[in-house]
Amino acid sequence: MIRIAVVGAGGWGKNLVRNYFQIAEADLRYVCDLDEKRLEAAESQFPGIRTTSDFDALLLDTELDAVVIATSAPTHYSLAKRALLANKDVYVEKPFVLDVAEAKELIKLAEDRERILMVGHLLEYHPVVEKLREMIKSGELGDIYYVYSQRLNLGTVRQDENALWNFAPHDISSILFLLGKEPVDIAARGQSYLRDGVEDVVFFTLTFADNSMANIHVSWLDPHKVRKLTIVGSNKMAVFDDLEATEKLRIYDKGAEFATDYDSYAEYVGLRFGDVTIPYIKSGEPLRTECMHFLDCIRDRTQPLSDGYDGLRVVKVLDAAQRSLKNNGVPVLLD
Ligand SMILES: NC(=O)c1ccc[n+]([C@@H]2O[C@H](COP(=O)([O-])OP(=O)(O)OC[C@H]3O[C@@H](n4cnc5c(N)ncnc54)[C@H](O)[C@@H]3O)[C@@H](O)[C@H]2O)c1
Numbered sequence: 001m002i003r004i005a006v007v008g009a010g011g012w013g014k015n016l017v018r019n020y021f022q023i024a025e026a027d028l029r030y031v032c033d034l035d036e037k038r039l040e041a042a043e044s045q046f047p048g049i050r051t052t053s054d055f056d057a058l059l060l061d062t063e064l065d066a067v068v069i070a071t072s073a074p075t076h077y078s079l080a081k082r083a084l085l086a087n088k089d090v091y092v093e094k095p096f097v098l099d100v101a102e103a104k105e106l107i108k109l110a111e112d113r114e115r116i117l118m119v120g121h122l123l124e125y126h127p128v129v130e131k132l133r134e135m136i137k138s139g140e141l142g143d144i145y146y147v148y149s150q151r152l153n154l155g156t157v158r159q160d161e162n163a164l165w166n167f168a169p170h171d172i173s174s175i176l177f178l179l180g181k182e183p184v185d186i187a188a189r190g191q192s193y194l195r196d197g198v199e200d201v202v203f204f205t206l207t208f209a210d211n212s213m214a215n216i217h218v219s220w221l222d223p224h225k226v227r228k229l230t231i232v233g234s235n236k237m238a239v240f241d242d243l244e245a246t247e248k249l250r251i252y253d254k255g256a257e258f259a260t261d262y263d264s265y266a267e268y269v270g271l272r273f274g275d276v277t278i279p280y281i282k283s284g285e286p287l288r289t290e291c292m293h294f295l296d297c298i299r300d301r302t303q304p305l306s307d308g309y310d311g312l313r314v315v316k317v318l319d320a321a322q323r324s325l326k327n328n329g330v331p332v333l334l335d
């Protein structure tokens with residue numbers, strides 16, 4: 001049995017509490033939050049759980065194996081560092097941290113202390129993303145020309161982080177995971193309409209060394225609720241719509257073809273319109289898969305799929321996008 005503490009039982013943290021409460025391999029030893037109301041809500045929903053508002057005190061429990069951090073982003077670095085220094089395995093929600101140097105420091109600390117460090121990049125545990133990754137790897141979609149992702153809503157307006165840091169870790173982590181490469185530059189434009197200095201809407205583009213591109217549009221100020229990823233390959237195209245209840249993935253056997261025998265440019269580039277298929281994908285809660293993966297890594301002492309390095313890759317992109325945003329969209333080169 002792996003003994004877990006969940007820190008932060010807010011809007012998202014309560015889902016982590018529910019999962020670790022339900023999973024037989026986990027012993028949810030503590031739920032920690034600074035807000036008494038959140039602790040009372042957890043106690044009434046999950047009878048018998050122990051709650052506390054004292055993070056440092058729970059770290060003194062030598063029987064506690066791991067800490068799951070689901071507090072607001074600016075607190076991640078300090079809480080994760082304290083947990084690693086107390087020799088706990090650590091899971092940190094996205095965004096991992098708000099600074100590249102902090103990400104590197106936590107990775108080193110985890111390595112020095114032989115601790116598991118995992119970042120909550122949920123979409124890497126989504127069965128549709130797994131299926132898309134297989135299709136890209138096998139070459140079924142062909143060369144990937146470009147992808148674009150939209151994460152829009154008329155939703156919670158954050159005070160302490162902008163729409164880029166709040167929403168885009170999902171899009172960046174899944175796109176880097178799918179393409180298996182890192183961008184060479186990033187250009188971002190966005191605006192703060194509701195609160196000065198906190199961008200409500202951001203459009204940004206990642207360019208890769210092979211000229212493939214990924215464009216991401218995030219906003220909490222939009223009439224539509226959209227969670228969509230479109231991939232355009234040289235053989236086929238794919239659309240992942242996470243708001244669809246069951247038919248989340250459609251594969252379009254469409255594309256452009258080049259003729260070998262032609263008299264005009266119109267004859268040289270022909271368009272192909274083929275079948276649209278909906279692959280069967282077994283359903284399942286990605287968060288449950290993610291929690292199970294963290295427990296497996298703790299038990300087997302293996303590196304998580306979304307480890308600290310994965311967290312660092314995403315923070316590097318966020319950091320570069322933020323710098324471009326502040327500089328009116330001038331592209332920022334990544335190392
Ligand atoms: N993976 C996902 O799909 C997903 C979805 C939503 C949010 N998140 C992430 O989860 C994290 C939390 O988001 P949320 O929407 O639940 O925020 P929230 O504001 O609803 O909840 C955060 C909770 O953390 C508590 N907290 C803050 N500092 C603390 C501390 N030092 N010790 C103990 N408790 C503390 C707050 O009291 C609050 O109850 C963020 O990093 C967010 O980006 C992930």
